[in-house]
Amino acid sequence: MDCIFCKIINNEVPSDKIYEDEQVLVFGDTNPQAPVHFLIIPKKHIKNIREVSKDDLQIISHIFDVIQNISDKLNLDDGLRIVNNCGENGGQTVNHLHFHVLAGRALGWPPG
Ligand code: AMP
Ligand code: ZN
Numbered sequence: 001m002d003c004i005f006c007k008i009i010n011n012e013v014p015s016d017k018i019y020e021d022e023q024v025l026v027f028g029d030t031n032p033q034a035p036v037h038f039l040i041i042p043k044k045h046i047k048n049i050r051e052v053s054k055d056d057l058q059i060i061s062h063i064f065d066v067i068q069n070i071s072d073k074l075n076l077d078d079g080l081r082i083v084n085n086c087g088e089n090g091g092q093t094v095n096h097l098h099f100h101v102l103a104g105r106a107l108g109w110p111p112g
Pocket of ligand 2: 003004005006007045046095096
């Protein structure tokens with residue numbers, strides 16, 4: 001499958017890895033929108049949040065647990081934002097489920 005994030009998981013494309021376990025990978029976004037901007041993805045190829053099966057919901061809670069742990073390690077005490085873009089109008093450009101974590105500056109609201 002021609003998926004850039006699957007290639008990152010398989011080490012066919014390099015990435016700035018922050019954390020990895022059996023289920024997820026966390027790496028820096030190559031086009032950071034804030035001083036801290038990383039992506040967390042399931043190792044299983046799931047297209048987007050609407051395609052998550054009931055059996056895979058456990059991965060989503062694990063993702064949020066990992067985000068909490070990394071936020072603690074990076075001392076993101078001033079706040080952060082978790083973003084999931086889904087589908088064309090949602091601004092999703094990579095069709096492998098991912099959550100953005102942005103921090104390190106005051107973030108505007110609403111997004112565009
Ligand atoms: P989205 O627009 O929500 O689908 O986000 C895709 C994100 O993946 C963008 O923020 C890109 O900068 C990022 N991205 C694309 N290719 C890579 C890559 N090879 N390594 C790290 N981040 C990437
Ligand atoms: Zn993939």
